[in-house]
Amino acid sequence: MSEVIVEKVSKTMDDLQVIANISLSVKNGEFVVILGPSGCGKSTLFHIISGLIMPDIGRVYINGSDWTGKTGQVGYMQQKDLLLASKNVQTNIAIPLLLKGEETKLAYKKVQENLADFGLKGFENYYPRELSGGMRQRAALLRTFMFTKDILLLDEPFASLDAITRRKMHLWLKDLCISYNSSVLFITHDIEEALMLADRIYVLSNRPASVKAEFHLNLHNSFSEKELLKIKILSLLE
Ligand SMILES: Nc1ncnc2c1ncn2[C@@H]1O[C@H](COP(=O)(O)OP(=O)(O)OP(=O)(O)O)[C@@H](O)[C@H]1O
Numbered sequence: 265m266s267e268v269i270v271e272k273v274s275k276t277m278d279d280l281q282v283i284a285n286i287s288l289s290v291k292n293g294e295f296v297v298i299l300g301p302s303g304c305g306k307s308t309l310f311h312i313i314s315g316l317i318m319p320d321i322g323r324v325y326i327n328g329s330d331w332t333g334k335t336g337q338v339g340y341m342q343q344k345d346l347l348l349a350s351k352n353v354q355t356n357i358a359i360p361l362l363l364k365g366e367e368t369k370l371a372y373k374k375v376q377e378n379l380a381d382f383g384l385k386g387f388e389n390y391y392p393r394e395l396s397g398g399m400r401q402r403a404a405l406l407r408t409f410m411f412t413k414d415i416l417l418l419d420e421p422f423a424s425l426d427a428i429t430r431r432k433m434h435l436w437l438k439d440l441c442i443s444y445n446s447s448v449l450f451i452t453h454d455i456e457e458a459l460m461l462a463d464r465i466y467v468l469s470n471r472p473a474s475v476k477a478e479f480h481l482n483l484h485n486s487f488s489e490k491e492l493l494k495i496k497i498l499s500l501l502e
């Protein structure tokens with residue numbers, strides 16, 4: 265079981281209320297997209313869920329236990345691509361394992377076993393600057409998966425990619441998460457991206473972020489149903 269429940273979380277930073285009473289959840293194996301306007305508080309919400317910062321009010325439950333303000337339970341890919349420029353792909357990806365105290369040789373072996381799934385086989389000795397944007401994002405994703413494949417927080421992972429690469433990454437990521445049965449929370453500004461990936465979508469308000477609406481999607485949604493949903497979501501984001 266891999267699930268997250270966020271219960272009535274609020275947060276004020278530097279006298280600015282950023283999060284207002286957000287409750288949401290991700291169930292086992294579910295792909296949940298958080299869609300919200302720029303600057304509304306999405307990344308702050310992820311900092312709270314990952315345990316990097318404490319909410320003022322509210323709790324975060326992971327697999328039934330209270331993990332509010334405690335790290336170590338979720339894989340978190342932050343908004344900025346944080347690959348280290350001075351390290352090659354293999355070392356960058358191995359970082360979470362090395363930080364956990366894994367022996368270097370064993371860590372590299374685990375990285376090697378996963379490179380093919382992430383389209384990085386043969387590129388382990390390359391440096392981030394020698395990779396395409398899509399490859400860099402896949403390397404950062406694999407590093408996140410190295411920490412855990414069970415619960416993933418992905419903050420706009422494809423925002424910097426061109427439309428075609430981004431579409432390819434959507435198909436690839438969706439398949440990957442299904443095969444690993446990962447529970448995913450995925451932040452985006454992009455409605456098309458949300459409709460492409462989500463089992464469920466939360467639409468957030470302007471700052472302070474609160475949940476404005478929630479939509480369930482399924483494989484059987486027709487094109488016209490998705491178009492209708494797009495219009496509804498657009499009107500909520502205005
Ligand atoms: N450490 C901090 N101290 C003070 N204010 C902060 C801090 N982190 C974020 N904020 C403020 O909180 C608000 C929300 O920021 P956040 O990064 O969570 O938004 P976001 O929805 O992720 O934005 P974007 O869509 O641009 O990624 C912003 O106004 C920001 O200035």
Ligand SMILES: [Mg+2]
Nearest residue numbers: 306307308343
């Ligand atoms: Mg953000």
